[in-house]
Amino acid sequence: MLDTAPAVRKPPGRRTSGRVRLRRRPRLGPYLLIAPTVAVIAVLMFWPMLQIGIMSFQKVGNRQLRGEPAEQVGTGNFEKILNDPFFWQTLKHTVLFAAVAVTLTLVIGTLVGLLLNKLGKRMSAFVAGGVMIAWATPPVTAAIIFSWLFGSTGGLVNWTLDMLPDALVGGGWSDHNWFATPLSTYTVLTVCVVWQACPFIAVSVLAGLKSVPGELYEAARVDGSGPWRTFWSITYPMLKPIFLVLVVMSIIWDFKVFTQLFIMSGMANRDAFNLSLYAYSEAFGSLNPKLGMGSAIALVLTVILLVVTALYVRVMVRQGETR
Amino acid sequence: MKFIKVAAAAAAIALAATACGGEDGDGAGAGKDPAQLKVWMMGEGTPEQTEFLDAVEADFKAEHPDTDVQIKYVPWPQVATTFQKAAAGGEGPDVTEIGNTDVQSHIAQGNLADITDEFKGWADGKTLNKTALGNDQADGKTYAVPWYGGVRGVWYRTDWFQELGIQQPKNWAELTAAAKKIQDEKKVPGIGVPSDQTNALLSFIWGNDGTVAVQDNGQWKGRLDQPQAVEAVNFYAGLVAKEKVAPEKYVGKNELEGPQRDFALGKLGMYFDGSWALKEMKKIADKDAGKWGVFPIPTKAGGNAPVMAGGSDLGVWADSEAKAAAFDYITILNNAKHAKAWADYSGFSSMRSDVKFSDPKLAVFTDIAANTQFPPISAGWGEFEQAKKVLPNAVKAIMQGAPAEAELKKANEQANTLLNAS
Numbered sequence: 001m002l003d004t005a006p007a008v009r010k011p012p013g014r015r016t017s018g019r020v021r022l023r024r025r026p027r028l029g030p031y032l033l034i035a036p037t038v039a040v041i042a043v044l045m046f047w048p049m050l051q052i053g054i055m056s057f058q059k060v061g062n063r064q065l066r067g068e069p070a071e072q073v074g075t076g077n078f079e080k081i082l083n084d085p086f087f088w089q090t091l092k093h094t095v096l097f098a099a100v101a102v103t104l105t106l107v108i109g110t111l112v113g114l115l116l117n118k119l120g121k122r123m124s125a126f127v128a129g130g131v132m133i134a135w136a137t138p139p140v141t142a143a144i145i146f147s148w149l150f151g152s153t154g155g156l157v158n159w160t161l162d163m164l165p166d167a168l169v170g171g172g173w174s175d176h177n178w179f180a181t182p183l184s185t186y187t188v189l190t191v192c193v194v195w196q197a198c199p200f201i202a203v204s205v206l207a208g209l210k211s212v213p214g215e216l217y218e219a220a221r222v223d224g225s226g227p228w229r230t231f232w233s234i235t236y237p238m239l240k241p242i243f244l245v246l247v248v249m250s251i252i253w254d255f256k257v258f259t260q261l262f263i264m265s266g267m268a269n270r271d272a273f274n275l276s277l278y279a280y281s282e283a284f285g286s287l288n289p290k291l292g293m294g295s296a297i298a299l300v301l302t303v304i305l306l307v308v309t310a311l312y313v314r315v316m317v318r319q320g321e322t323r
Numbered sequence: 324m325k326f327i328k329v330a331a332a333a334a335a336i337a338l339a340a341t342a343c344g345g346e347d348g349d350g351a352g353a354g355k356d357p358a359q360l361k362v363w364m365m366g367e368g369t370p371e372q373t374e375f376l377d378a379v380e381a382d383f384k385a386e387h388p389d390t391d392v393q394i395k396y397v398p399w400p401q402v403a404t405t406f407q408k409a410a411a412g413g414e415g416p417d418v419t420e421i422g423n424t425d426v427q428s429h430i431a432q433g434n435l436a437d438i439t440d441e442f443k444g445w446a447d448g449k450t451l452n453k454t455a456l457g458n459d460q461a462d463g464k465t466y467a468v469p470w471y472g473g474v475r476g477v478w479y480r481t482d483w484f485q486e487l488g489i490q491q492p493k494n495w496a497e498l499t500a501a502a503k504k505i506q507d508e509k510k511v512p513g514i515g516v517p518s519d520q521t522n523a524l525l526s527f528i529w530g531n532d533g534t535v536a537v538q539d540n541g542q543w544k545g546r547l548d549q550p551q552a553v554e555a556v557n558f559y560a561g562l563v564a565k566e567k568v569a570p571e572k573y574v575g576k577n578e579l580e581g582p583q584r585d586f587a588l589g590k591l592g593m594y595f596d597g598s599w600a601l602k603e604m605k606k607i608a609d610k611d612a613g614k615w616g617v618f619p620i621p622t623k624a625g626g627n628a629p630v631m632a633g634g635s636d637l638g639v640w641a642d643s644e645a646k647a648a649a650f651d652y653i654t655i656l657n658n659a660k661h662a663k664a665w666a667d668y669s670g671f672s673s674m675r676s677d678v679k680f681s682d683p684k685l686a687v688f689t690d691i692a693a694n695t696q697f698p699p700i701s702a703g704w705g706e707f708e709q710a711k712k713v714l715p716n717a718v719k720a721i722m723q724g725a726p727a728e729a730e731l732k733k734a735n736e737q738a739n740t741l742l743n744a745s
Contacts, residue, residue, distance in 0.1 A: 061432070062406075062407060062410045062411075062432040062433075062434070063432055063433060065407065065410050065411035066410050066411070066432075066433070152570075152572035152573075152581060153572075153581060153584060153585055153588070153590065175512070175570050175571070175572045176572065177570075177571050177572040177573070177574055177575070179575055179576075180571060180572075180574045180575055180723070181723070265575060266575075267709075267710075267712055268518065268519035268575055268576070268577065268712050268715045268716070268719070269575040269716075269719065270711075270712060270716045271716065271719070271720070281710050281711070282710065284403065284404055284407065285403070285706075285709055285710025285711070286403055286428070286705040286706050286708075286709035286710035287402075287403050287406060287407075287425050287428040287429065287432070287705045287709070288428055288431075288432070288702065288703075288705050288706050288710070289403075289407050290710075
């Protein structure tokens with residue numbers, strides 16, 4: 001990740017010659033080197049994904065898990081899902097949450113990255129270390145911490161809001177239930193997810209900034225450019241390839257958020273479900289698992305993710321921004 | 324994944340083969356003791372639980388000296404996924420504890436061995452609660468035996484009731500009034516009414532002569548849209564929405580995610596929970612423990628409402644190769660001596676009629692337990708209540724202002740389909 005920028009900045013001439021040489025004389029070496037990785041990924045990722053694909057056209061419950069042949073239901077699972085208004089509600093939640101969370105993550109992450117670049121060496125290392133703790137926190141831990149912070153008995157947030165003057169924030173906070181309505185649940189979720197995701201953006205942006213030649217900024221300063229103008233005229237164009245990767249990764253991460261929401265609001269609040277929770281509740285929610293339905297929902301989520309990512313990458317490539 | 328499937332398929336074939344060959348009697352291995360007996364118990368495995376099971380094991384060993392008993396604790400929240408894995412991977416137990424609302428699902432999925440004959444040969448079987456036993460049977464065959472049960476009541480503060488001159492509420496209006504008085508005088512929420520506590524909600528529906536569903540010619544027919552049920556749910560949710568004697572902070576939660584802790588800390592007037600809550604609350608804060616009391620959930624008109632008999636049963640796993648020893652273990656675990664020891668430790672009442680609840684503080688639960696009912700005995704109940712959480716979500720919506728008639732009509736349609744699905 002961190003060495004993306006230099007790689008992209010290679011002169012185009014050399015890459016062309018390399019490609020020509022490869023075509024003439026195919027070498028086995030590189031393939032052998034990546035073979036173990038591919039094998040592991042194939043067993044741990046592609047095989048289960050294939051299974052999900054197969055199961056999404058079947059009815060799979062405990063009896064099937066025990067070894068009975070699964071019943072083929074064709075596109076029945078998908079028809080059931082797509083005709084269920086609840087599916088569209090969870091889809092709406094998923095998309096809206098991703099849009100808001102990705103935007104916030106990128107904006108805040110970039111700002112922190114710029115700050116890190118401006119700070120002195122020691123302070124920068126200190127702040128970077130601090131934000132990396134948020135990145136390193138496991139999602140389960142983060143979710144538990146946040147549900148305590150926003151909890152109704154002894155929660156720090158409610159306590160603080162209650163201590164503040166009523167004229168400022170209103171009264172009655174001590175018993176406020178943050179997880180009662182989807183909007184406020186998702187507000188807490190957004191804070192938690194963004195808090196965890198922005199350090200990665202910040203550090204990536206910082207790495208990119210380090211590779212931008214200082215002369216460009218010097219020239220901009222001489223020309224009298226302010227920070228806003230400098231960012232959009234120099235930093236952003238120079239770091240575009242990094243931003244492309246970061247946006248795609250953030251979209252993927254935020255689309256499939258599960259752990260945090262599962263811990264914060266759980267199965268009893270269906271009105272706050274997203275697609276991942278919906279798939280889980282169908283597949284594993286009770287003693288009568290419906291793995292076929294769960295797989296179908298997971299497949300839909302994957303397809304959406306692939307389409308969104310593909311569209312975005314295509315637009316970027318069209319504009320020649322990956323060069 | 325593939326290996327698991329292959330293994331599961333192999334296990335199934337092997338099982339089918341033995342089942343076909345074993346028609347003539349109890350199977351070849353019935354007489355011999357297995358080297359190992361795997362026992363699954365639910366819960367976290369506290370030192371007391373372990374000590375209790377050690378005593379059971381000692382008695383079991385006296386009869387089966389060559390068998391090594393292996394206990395595995397399955398925390399309640401992981402029960403569904405653990406059993407799914409057991410079914411898929413063939414790594415199941417020999418004897419297992421089962422939450423009683425899950426028994427029918429297990430039977431429908433073929434997870435449990437048919438123990439009809441063994442049960443007939445067990446003299447103590449006659450002491451077991453008949454209603455609870457009915458839940459362990461299907462098509463005239465017995466698949467599990469009731470072990471312990473628990474019922475819920477209303478926990479309250481005896482000192483506050485005395486100080487404010489509140490009599491034990493006998494009907495819904497008095498319950499509301501009591502909550503209101505506590506809320507006004509003590510400056511704490513009057514009563515905890517979480518939306519995700521179907522076990523308490525059912526008492527209100529039953530206490531108003533309503534029900535979730537009735538069986539008619541083998542078909543379940545939802546009754547949640549009937550006026551009795553609508554009125555009961557309206558009252559339950561109305562404690563939050565209309566009367567405002569229950570705080571909004573428990574919406575979307577269950578009784579363990581707030582009410583229990585708040586009551587133990589003296590920050591809540593009343594809440595619904597069972598006898599087992601006493602030892603949990605003492606862990607949170609035992610300074611007021613002497614002032615806690617319990618009264619039965621009242622009906623609308625007056626009297627004790629029927630309560631849901633929650634609890635656990637014991638079954639022999641279908642894949643077990645040591646069914647005779649497994650059933651022997653059950654008879655020892657659930658004999659009069661150990662049933663008594665378990666009740667004393669756990670606070671749950673035994674399902675044996677010859678084992679009485681002795682703790683005076685919990686004596687009231689014996690009264691409450693005289694009037695129990697069961698939610699629909701259907702494999703679909705798991706889907707209805709656990710996966711879809713139909714009632715908790717309907718109650719939540721009503722607490723947040725949705726009309727009860729419309730929400731319960733939707734819930735009733737769900738009951739019509741889910742309870743009949745197999």
